[in-house]
Amino acid sequence: MGDLTSGTERLNAKLAQVHPAARQATDHWYVPRWVADRITWLADRTVEIGKGILDTVVDLLKGVVAPIYMFDYGLEWKDIRGQAKAVSDEIRPEVRPTNRTWKDDAADNYADAATLQKDAAARVGDIADKIGTSLLLCAVAALAFYATVLAVVVKLIAATVAAIAAFGSAVFSWAGALIILEEAGVNTALLATAGTALLAVLGTQATEFVTLAGEASDPTGFPNGRWPDAVA
Structure with a gap:
């Protein structure tokens, strides 16, 4: 974030x-008025285009912390997955000492209830794992997008420096405007491509979140429709 912020400030x-570079180039007695006006117009358009991309x-940057x-949230969900899996692994009715001492209905009811709890904990772990993975995929895609944005800013800074040098000469002022125009086209295309890729990833993960929300709210997979309260 620091590089992007400092980059936009420098741009x-x-x-x-x-x-100022355009004025310095035209503020001479030997530069015709019509030439000076044309250079000023080119400078105006250059700044306008550059500012437009800068504003974008x-x-x-408003979403750069996302x-x-x-x-962070993805790692937290992965932790939840680990805890739920640990609970599921701990619940092993087939090896509990009570299975060797309880008989008939009591033992069967215990085994059935413990099995349901084991399955419910595993289900929670599975949902948490998928949510964590989706969030981490979104984070990677967003970081790639902002890396592209940073590259665009760096390229525009270099182009603007070259444009300033061109505007320092009335002869090559048009070249300065062309530099910015070319960079504007290339970088706008880069941002559009990166934005499309980001939206594709976020769209896929949004669909996944909707599916996971449905799974989490579906009571049929939990004991008595609730978990962890098996007797409510």
Whole structure:
């Protein structure tokens, strides 16, 4: 996040240097008025395009902490999965000493109830495992997206520096505008591609979450429709 924030600040500072560079190039007696006006127009468009992409990046930064939360919550769900599995493993009615001392209905009822609890704990562990995996997949996809955003910012900074150098000369001012225009097209396409990939992953995981929510709320897999209260 720090690299992205500092990158946007640097890009904004570089864009602020475009107009002064254009004015310096045109503030000479030998530069015709129509040439100066054209250079000023090019500088305006350059800054406008750069600011447009910068504003988009700043908006995207509002969700930059999301991958961190996804990782944290994903790991928490993995912990829940481990705890539920431990409970399921601990409940082993077939090896309990009581099975050798209890007889008839008492032993059968105990074994049946313990088996149901074992299965319910395993089910909770399975759901928690799937939720944790989905969150971690979302976190990885989001990190890849923001890595692309950072790459775009770095490329735009380099392009703006080159544009400023071009605007320093009335002869090559048009080249500065072309540099930004080219970068605008390439980087907008990069952001769109990365955004599409991110949405595809998030969409798939959202569907998975809906399915898991249905499984978690389905009472048929739990003893008496509830868990862990087997006798309610």
